[in-house]
Each structure stands twice: as C-alpha cells, then as structure tokens.
Amino acid sequence: MKMKMIHKLSIAVAAVAMAAGFALLPAGSAQASSEGPELEHIDWSFKGPFGTFDRSQLRRGYKVYKEVCATCHSMQYVSFRNLAEDGGPEFSVPEMKAIAAGYTVQDGPDQSGDMFERPAEGKDKFPSPYANNEAAAAAMGAVPPDLSLIAKARAGGPDYIHALLTGYTEAPADVTIPAGGNYNPYFAAGSGIIAMPNPLSDGQVDYEDGTPNTAEQMSQDVSAFLMWTAEPKLEARHRIGFQVLLYLIALAGILYFATRKIWADQH
Secondary structure, rough: OOHHHHHHHHHHHHHHHHHHHHOOOOOOOOOOOOOOOOOOOOOOOOOOOOOOOHHHHHHHHHHHHHHHHHOOOOOOOOOOHHHHHHOOOOOOOHHHHHHOOEEEEEEEEOOOOOEEEOOOOOEEEOOOOOOOHHHHHHHHHOOOOOOHHHHHHHHOOOOHHHHHHHHHOOOOOOOOOOOOOOEOOOOOOOOOOOOOOOOOOOOOOOOOOOOOOOOOHHHHHHHHHHHHHOOHHHHHHHHHHHHHHHHHHHHHHHHHHHHHHHHHOOO
C-alpha cells in the first residue's frame, strides 16, 4: 500500500516538473522560418529561466510604438492601465493616465442614443488608427496586423521583429518589386516583398534617457516592448516556475528518505 502511494506521488512529481519546465522556457524561443535567412539572436534581458524585462527599454519601446508603429498598427489587447502594472514599463499611475488622455476613444450610447468620443482612460484598450478593417485596407492596401501578440505569433519572436525592422535592402536582380512594394528578405511570407516601407531611421525618435537613438537601438527597444505586450506575465511565470522547482527538489528528498525507510522496515 505504501509503495503504491509513493508510486502515485512520483507520477505527480513528474507532472509538476513538466509544468515547471514549461514555465521556465525562455521567452521567444521559437525558431525562425526556414524560408528566410537565419535570424540574429539578440541577448535579450528577458531570455532564459530567470530573465526580466528592462524597464527603461520597455519605456523607450513604447515611445517607438507610439510615434512610429501606432500610425498604422493597432494594439487592441493591451489596456492603458497595463502600462502601470508590475512586470511591464511600470509607468506611474499619473503618467499612465496622461498617456491614456492623449488618445480618443468612442463611447456610448448617451441618453440620446448617440455614440460620442472622449479621452481614453486606464480601463480602455489602445484604439486602432482606423475605424474598421475595410478603412485600413483602403488606406494601406491590406490590413496591418495587430501588434499585441505579434511577438508570439511569429516564429523567432522578438528576434524576428528586430530582423524585419533592420532587414530592408535592395532587391536581387531576379526579384521584381511591384509598385509600392519593398524588399526585406526576412519577410518570408511574401518571398521578401513587403508593403510596409522601412519604418525606422537614425534619430527618428528622441530618447529622454540619453540612449543613442539609432535605428538598431529603436528596433531592439520596440521588439522588447512587443514581447512584453505578448507576454505581460513573463516575469511572474519565471518566478512561479523557479518556486515549483524548489518545491520539487524538497519533495524528491522526502520521497527518497521515505522509500529508504519503507524498504528498511521490510528487511
């Protein structure tokens, strides 16, 4: 009877260990598509089982998103209040409210049954730059992807985003670029042909913290920010995984000595 109990406990330990292993997997560990060139693997602060986000980098990344990316791309799964929560950019509450107030959202209906616009609040999601997908397609030729989960939706995660943002180049002689198109070999989905023009250039966004505002730096900052929007609880997941592993070590020790005790009593 005791041996059966220990056997069941061992199975439970193995199951929890597997869950802990998933909790400690490095963020953005997916491999790049084989269709494009090999990605440069950036040494992100959040990589590895004990990785954490660089708060200053997330704040800079938000500024790049706001001043460059938000012109075309939505971020519909992120609320303004998330910017002030632990594990993210951690803007102060007054800073978060000021950021939200800079956006306008549609609300209603009012007592007359009409919709109206108001300054955004912490509870609101980031609004889309377009009224609907049809308006976005009419303006851009195609609906720009929402960026909330882009770092988890693309193989390579933040490495892919960084490579795409810095990978614009002249097209090879055997590749014909249609009108309005651009060439980026990392955009494998279109054989390197991408509608979005190169969005970043040196000095495009001013950084208040003195960080060099090169296109390379901006691409890393916004890639890290989009990793956070895709996985805002990454740091908590890492902490829980580590705590579970400590628990499993202690439990394994208890099971070991319990097993020795049971076999000693049988001889």
